[in-house]
Every structure is written in structure tokens, then in C-alpha cells.
Amino acid sequence: MTGYLAPEGFETDLKTELGLMGIEILSQHGRLMLCKGEAQDVVFAQDTWLNVEILPYTSISHAAELLKARARRWSHFSLNNHRRAELILDKVPRAKIKRYDFLEEIPKTPIGVFSLLSDAEIIISPETTCPLPFGEIHFNEDKVNPPSRAYLKLWELFTLYGYKPAPGMKTIDVGSCPGGWTWVLQTVGTNVVSVDKAPLAPKIAALPNIEFKQESAFGLRPQHVGKLDWFFSDIICYPDKLLELVNRWRESGLVDNFACTIKFQQPTDFETMFKFKAIPNSRVVHLSCNKHEVTWIHTKEPIK
Ligand SMILES: C[S@@+](CC[C@H](N)C(=O)[O-])C[C@H]1O[C@@H](n2cnc3c(N)ncnc32)[C@H](O)[C@@H]1O
Incomplete structure (x- = not known):
């Protein structure tokens, strides 16, 4: 049992x-x-x-x-x-x-x-x-530096699940405003392309190794960004739209690894969630700090 x-x-x-x-x-x-x-x-x-x-x-x-x-x-x-x-x-x-x-x-x-x-x-x-x-994981939270509590999702993914980009890697963070994820990616030493229709919090925009693009993630072409080690998304959109977006980036062959929040409306879109899960070398998890959303991880190397 x-x-x-x-x-x-x-x-x-x-x-x-x-x-x-x-x-x-x-x-x-x-x-x-x-x-x-x-x-x-x-x-x-x-x-x-x-x-x-x-x-x-x-x-x-x-x-x-x-x-x-x-x-x-x-x-x-x-x-x-x-x-x-x-x-x-x-x-x-x-x-x-x-x-x-x-x-x-x-x-x-x-x-x-x-x-x-x-x-x-x-x-x-x-x-x-x-x-x-x-x-469940509970953190000693940083109440000073991150501009939103969304940073806890990446803290959990990196600390408990062990999926983490290495220093010097190139990452993209789409749907990044106000900048919690971009802040985490910058603190672990990656070079971040940060994309949102809305601006980043000024204190995050002022950090080194962050290139901010104020535009829609759906209009962005992978070829214009180039080779990426990790693609991160916390964008608010329907799950099937996110699937279209990540498929475009996967098909470009320019991205090795992905970590994306799949955000649900009511009722939960299980059909699309199972499509994400079926992508080879993928995992879908409900993080401690995920609300009505789950996190899809896809890595170049098979997931253990
Ligand atoms: C939950 S917030 C992201 C929080 C962020 N991860 C953080 O750590 O602070 C979702 C973001 O998705 C952005 N968004 C929605 N549609 C978008 C689009 N088409 N292109 C880029 N960003 C978009 C919103 O502007 C919003 O800032």
C-alpha cells in the first residue's frame, strides 16, 4: 500500500x-x-x-x-x-x-x-x-534583497531537488518582473537575460550580469538570444500557451535545461500537465511554495 x-x-x-x-x-x-x-x-x-x-x-x-x-x-x-x-x-x-x-x-x-x-x-x-x-521545506528567508517571494520556488528547486545552473552559465528568465527569480539566478553566478512586459524592480535592474528586455516573451526568437544553459519561466499564461512557448525553445536546439511554473486556472488542466510530464527527461513537481501551479523541469541529461 x-x-x-x-x-x-x-x-x-x-x-x-x-x-x-x-x-x-x-x-x-x-x-x-x-x-x-x-x-x-x-x-x-x-x-x-x-x-x-x-x-x-x-x-x-x-x-x-x-x-x-x-x-x-x-x-x-x-x-x-x-x-x-x-x-x-x-x-x-x-x-x-x-x-x-x-x-x-x-x-x-x-x-x-x-x-x-x-x-x-x-x-x-x-x-x-x-x-x-x-x-515540505521551510527556509530562513531573505526579507531584504528579493523584490518578491517567488524567489522561494527557485531556492527550493536548487536546495531540495538539486537542479541548479552552475556559475558562469547563461540563463533566461521569462515573466521575470519584479525580479525574484532573476535575483536568485544572478546570486548563483549566472548571466541572466531577464524578460518581462513590465519593468524590473530598480534595485534588481541595477545588479551586474543581468540583461533586461522589456517585451513579450511570446515574441522573442530563440535565435536572437543564442545558446542558453537554462530557460526559466514563471510567466502568467495558460498551460497550453506555455507548452507552445517551451516547444519553440526546445525545437530551436539552443537550450539545454528548463524549469517552468505551470500556472492553472480552475479547473486544473491535467491534460496539458501530463503532456509536460511525458516530455523525455522531465519531471513535474508541486513545490512547497507552489499554490495552484506546478513546476516542470526538463534536463539535457536523464533525470535520476
Ligand atoms: C508571477 S509574476 C513573476 C514573478 C517573478 N518570477 C519574480 O520572481 O519576481 C508573472 C509575470 O509574468 C509576466 N508576463 C505575463 N505575460 C507576459 C508576456 N507575454 N511576456 C513577458 N512577461 C509576461 C507578468 O508581467 C508578471 O510580471
Whole structure:
């Protein structure tokens, strides 16, 4: 059995996606869906719980023994009997919940997660796909330099997922205003072509290694920009328009890697999301700070 944990407020999207993928939901507990079969790559799962068991337990110590026999670090996802669950957690090594710095190393040891269904039944997963509790990263934020909070999406992509352009690379950031992403790309040492119909915040426009073009990203020709290591987009547009845009840049052969926010209206455009996912060497993820949007990553080398 596998558990898929929806990001807060996205239970319906997770259920729809599971249905479209033919994954049978056995039971729902808040935003946790327990499903039949091996884990699959599900976008609206913030975290995926592997090898889930539902076991009887007779006491706090008994539950702690069940956990210790299965994994080295534990987190508690609260469903019921919260106080009792916290007493169980006190008896086992717990996964640290902390704020991370940008590019700080993330612990690699897998973490287990448990929830109490009642005072007699416990849900246990000895390993989750994300090395952080509940698939969420929280940062020590920079409240001074970035002009918008959108920078947190790239911080997460670079720190938790490890997709990051190297210093000296050439990047493009389309839909860049007021400049949060452009700021991150500049701070990691890339040369940024920054494109938006609206102007950048003056303090970002004044930074070195940023070439700003005030125009529509849809009118821009790849041949006029030249070879790029990374294409970034946080542009507000319909998913199918974004797909057209990235296909044009992919077909140019001038771009090696992509990271783009796919922004949804209601209802979520799963058809286009699956088209992005089907592009070879691609991944689609829901970042901790993505709202009704997901992030598509496409790399030149196969994704591990
Ligand atoms: C969510 S904001 C981007 C925030 C930015 N990533 C940051 O970190 O500050 C989306 C941007 O897309 C821009 N946009 C919308 N249509 C565009 C187009 N056709 N060409 C370029 N930019 C566009 C908007 O002007 C807006 O600034």
C-alpha cells in the first residue's frame, strides 16, 4: 500500500490525478490517500509514503517498538489521538524539523512517518520519498534583497531537488518582473537575460550580469538570444500557451535545461500537465511554495 499526501488545499487535485492514473484509493484520511499498489510518480503528492502498513498497537511503548523495528528517524503526521502520538514520538528518534538556509545540505537518511488512526490502530510508513517531513521545506528567508517571494520556488528547486545552473552559465528568465527569480539566478553566478512586459524592480535592474528586455516573451526568437544553459519561466499564461512557448525553445536546439511554473486556472488542466510530464527527461513537481501551479523541469541529461 502507498500513501499520497496532498499539499494543503489540494486534496481534490490529488484525487483527480490518482483517478486519471488509474490508482485506486482505498481510504482517505484528511489529505492523506492510502492507495493500492507500488508508489507512482504523482504530481499533487507533496510526499509519498512507501510500504504503508496499518497495524494494531496496545500501548505507547508497543507502538514505539513497532516504529523502532522499521526505521531510524520518525515524523508524526497528526490525524487522531494527537497527544498519544506525540508521546510515541518522544520514545523514538525523530526527524529534525528546522528552517534551512539556501543551498544548505539536506539530510539523506530516509525518514519514516506514522499516524494514529485510533487508540488501537497505527498507520506506519518506514520510508517516504522526500527526506524532509511531509515533503515540505521551510527556509530562513531573505526579507531584504528579493523584490518578491517567488524567489522561494527557485531556492527550493536548487536546495531540495538539486537542479541548479552552475556559475558562469547563461540563463533566461521569462515573466521575470519584479525580479525574484532573476535575483536568485544572478546570486548563483549566472548571466541572466531577464524578460518581462513590465519593468524590473530598480534595485534588481541595477545588479551586474543581468540583461533586461522589456517585451513579450511570446515574441522573442530563440535565435536572437543564442545558446542558453537554462530557460526559466514563471510567466502568467495558460498551460497550453506555455507548452507552445517551451516547444519553440526546445525545437530551436539552443537550450539545454528548463524549469517552468505551470500556472492553472480552475479547473486544473491535467491534460496539458501530463503532456509536460511525458516530455523525455522531465519531471513535474508541486513545490512547497507552489499554490495552484506546478513546476516542470526538463534536463539535457536523464533525470535520476
Ligand atoms: C508571477 S509574476 C513573476 C514573478 C517573478 N518570477 C519574480 O520572481 O519576481 C508573472 C509575470 O509574468 C509576466 N508576463 C505575463 N505575460 C507576459 C508576456 N507575454 N511576456 C513577458 N512577461 C509576461 C507578468 O508581467 C508578471 O510580471
